Amino acid sequence: MLTVHHLGISQSERIVWLCEELGLDYEYKRYSRREDNRLAPDEYKALHPMGIAPVIQDGDLVLGESGAICEYIDRKYGAAKHCLDVSHPDFADHLFWFHFTNGTFMTNGMMQLMLSMAEPKNPMPAEFVADRTAKAWTMVEQRLGEAEFFGGSQLTLADIMMVYCITTARMFRDTTLDEMPNTAAYLQRIGQRDAYKRAWEKCEPGIPPHLT
Ligand SMILES: N[C@@H](CCC(=O)N[C@@H](CS)C(=O)NCC(=O)O)C(=O)O
Known part of the structure; x- marks a missing residue:
């Protein structure tokens, strides 16, 4: 079981x-x-x-x-x-977003959260992480403007992984969706799924x- x-x-x-x-x-x-x-x-x-x-x-x-x-x-x-098969046209996108989630997006979000609590003397780490985080959110918004799901035309593990980062994880950060209409619309679609x-x-x- x-x-x-x-x-x-x-x-x-x-x-x-x-x-x-x-x-x-x-x-x-x-x-x-x-x-x-x-x-x-x-x-x-x-x-x-x-x-x-x-x-x-x-x-x-x-x-x-x-x-x-x-x-x-x-x-x-x-x-x-x-999971998408190698022959699927969305295979590379699905793979990218599936790995981007914890490889880059969550990692930088966590570093940003920790640095905000630590008040480091050197501003460089916070600037470094803020730049990566901003780029990541820009990519998220762009992606959701070009495809229905992160993985392409169907729900894949890329979405199962990404949605936590743009929903629950935001409870601990001040990121709003005010300037991100594609992301906001995507989350409304996800929220309507019975399984979710x-x-x-x-x-x-x-x-x-x-x-x-
Ligand atoms: N990369 C790991 C991260 C796991 C992780 O950091 N989990 C957090 C919750 S979001 C946790 O367990 N925090 C409680 C603790 O550290 O005791 C994964 O995706 O499974």
Whole structure:
């Protein structure tokens, strides 16, 4: 039995959403963040050597890292429905956005958040990260003006990965969608998906999704 361990307000919402898109039968466990430091509780940290969300279990397998988990589940239980084959015209775009998510977008967003808390004496790191982050958001807005989904004409793992960054992760930042009509329209489309609604209700009951 596949078990998805979700940490409240975290990247593990991606995995729940994917399971709902695939209509899988899976066990779901939710953990709240610690009150004192907002990190994962000890019970969650004990699941995997990194101690961060998401984590899944599948028989004897314990797997971390969102991208790896998404691909594992989609290929093993979803007939690769959200992965594009090399022969697909959108293959390269799908790959780019799938890897861009954690390789560049999340990384720079996290660095920016940490630097804003650290008040470093040298302004160079903050400027470096701000430049990359601004470029990344510009690319997001452009992409969603040219394609219906990050991966092209259909929902792929690129979307499952990216949506967290432009919704829930924005709860901790001051990025607004005021100047990003394509991104705003995309999020409205995502928010209308039954699977997304079910996943969000499971993950964060009582809290509206950050779609605007
Ligand atoms: N690259 C990792 C990042 C995982 C990560 O940083 N998870 C955060 C939640 S968004 C976490 O577990 N924070 C709680 C903690 O560090 O205790 C992935 O995509 O799985």
